Amino acid sequence: MHELVVLSGKGGTGKTSLVGALAALERNQVLCDADVDAADLHLLLEPTILERHDFYAGHRAVIREDRCLKCGDCLNWCRFQAIAEDFRVNPLLCEGCGVCWSLCPADAVDFPENLCGEWFFSETRLGPLVHACLGVAAENSGKLVALVRQEARRVAENQGREWIITDGPPGLGCPVIASLGDASAVLIVTEPSVSGQHDLERIAALVDHFRLPSFVLVNKADLHWPSARAIRRFCDLKGYNFLGYLPFTPSFTQAQVEGKTILEYDNNEQIKSVLVGLWEKLRQEIQKQNPS
Amino acid sequence: MEVPEIDSARCTFCGKCQEICQFNAIAVLPNAALTFPELCHSCGGCFLVCPELALISKQRRIGTVESGARGPVRFTHGQLRVGEALARPLIRRVRQEAGEGGLTIIDAPPGTSCPVLAAVLGSDMVILVTEPTAFGLNDLKLAVAAVRELRLPLGLVINRSDVGDRRVHDYAARENLPIFLEIPFDREVAEVYARGGLLVEELPEWRRMMRSLWERIQEELSGTRSEKLVAGRGISTSATLRTKHA
Known part of the structure; x- marks a missing residue:
């Protein structure tokens, strides 16, 4: 079993559309949406939800008005300015450190576990999907990422599926770090711009940190060829596997609007052959590096 | 950020610091104590409970903050060290640079979780930049829910407004969300952006669009915050919250 994690650093490079396309080509996979x-x-897969689970993580302080002596100790202790002058905790600022709860002289702070979201196990036309929904303004997205990946792995083992294709989170922080441990390889989807290249450099350095192989794809390459070629040179120089270029095409957006992957949407032979070649190269390289 | 270091000459291994730490950043064994600074949220709880004053305050570098200026515009950005998980303390630090008075524009991270909140909290208005696609609409709904939780006024900018369908427009009408600006897709924009150019300097049309956006923002803010404006302090903060696909 191999897990390919698809990342981008910056948003809007086409990461999710590409995951959909790879899934339509491979078929023998479990899909995992780690962009929680x-x-x-x-939206591309129209899943039928088979299981739905609450996701609890961390705690939040709640001050009980009936017990509070308004001594003000907690206001001084709290480093997150989460306690207002009227001794109410702002749940959006509380980081769940528990200092007020542990030390309150009147024992007036409750510290309940925090409902941070939900996760789902679903069936789709392109195979099983494990996905999640982080609560509005919730924390602990890293833990939820770890959880959906662990579930995807379990499903892949049970159903004997060879691949897990994981749609990773944007950025570089805790959810991305949580998406990398024990993965087989990372596909970085970037775009030809100054910011695309900058984010690629940072995300590839993070992947190096985990000693995982990075594969790089430049989407919308024809929007600015000089940047696209600069990205290729950067990959060659650093030893990242450069996979290829995809042209800019409105088909990706149109397919998305209709809830389809690009391969199901139109018969653009050029895009199709690029994608087929790309996935073939990617799967062979990963199989070679991780014989299972 | 501040993290603890254990002074082993003073530590009696009583375990109180381990007990209060919710982030498993301290492990106390029968005759040793270890800290894991990368897990520390800098809450200060361990310093408060240690009866032996055996914790030493250390500063840990999680990233860099850089500031500069271009003409009258001051600019500050933070860069998280690669491999560092916690963005929130760095975002708070970057925002401290803004100071009072004048206008502050914040380019917020994508998504709806803790780093976004750290970027948006305490601002006067949020602009959500979206696009009329399935992904755009889905992420926009999540972002709108998050901003409404904070009770901040918000407005939409629809980028690449002619590429998808009308569902984002319909949603905005249904939810009474004002659309401040629509920007049609333009290959030239992608090219200027790709080479790192500034749109308002290279495309005259963009000067006009951005000026009308700014006028619209001022109009909205004067409705809700007239006192502040009359008092001449202007708008202290204005946040730009990007949805992921914008």
Whole structure:
């Protein structure tokens, strides 16, 4: 079993559309949407939800008005300015450190576990999908990422599926770090711009940190060829596997609007052959590096 | 950020610091104590409970903050060290640079979770930049829910407004969300952006659009915050919250 994690650093490079395309080509996979902050993969796959689970993580302080002596100690202790002058905790600022709860002289602070979101196990036309929805303004997205990946792995083992294709979170922080442990390889989807290249450099350095192989794809390459070629040179120089260029095409957006992957949407032979070649190269390289 | 270091000459291994730490950043064994600074949220709880004053305050570098200026515009950005998980303390630090008075524009991270909140909290208005696609609409709804939780006024900018369908427009009408600006798709924009150019300097049309956007923002803010404006302090903060696909 191999897990390919698809990342981008910056948003809007076409990461999710590409995950959909790879899924339509491979078929023998479990899909995992680890972009729990703003999950989008389900929009292409129209899943039927088979299981639904609450996700609890961390705690939040709640001050009980009936017990509070308004001594003000907690206001001084709290480093997150989460307690207002009227001794109410702002749940959006509380980081769940528990200092007020542990030390309150009147024992007036409750510290309940925090409902941070939900996760789902679903069936789709392109195979099983594990996905999640982080609560509005919730924390602990890293833990939820770890959880959906662990579930996807379990499903892949049970059903004997060879691949897990994981749609990763944007950025570089805790959810991305949580998406990398034990993965087989990372596909970085970037775009030809100054910011695309900058984010690629940072995300590839993070992947190096985990000693995982990075594969790089430049989407919308024809929007600015000089930047696209600069990205290729950067990959060659650093030893990242450069996979290829995809042209800019409105088909990706149109397919998305209709809830389809690009391969199901139109018969653009050029895009199709690029994608087929790309996935073939990617799967062979990963199989070679991780014989299972 | 501040993290603890254990002074082993003073530590009696009583375990109180481990007990209060919710982030498993301290492990106390029968005759040793270890800290894991990368897990520390800098809440200060361990310093408060240690009866032996055996914790030493250390500063840990999680990233860099850089500031500069271009003409009258001051600019500050933070860069998280690669491999560092917690963005929130760095975002708070970057925002401290803004100071009072004048206008502050914040380019917020994508998504709806803790780093976004750290970027948006305490601002006067949020602009959500979206696009009329399935992904755009889905992420926009999540972002609108998050901003409404904070009770901040918000407005939409629809980028690439002619590429998808009308569902984002319909949603905005249904939810009474004002659309401040629509920007049609333009290959030239992608090219200027790709080479790192500034749109308002290279495309005259963009000067006009951005000026009308700014006028619209001022109009909205004067409705809700007239006192502040009359008092001449202007708008202290204005946040730009990007949805992911914008």
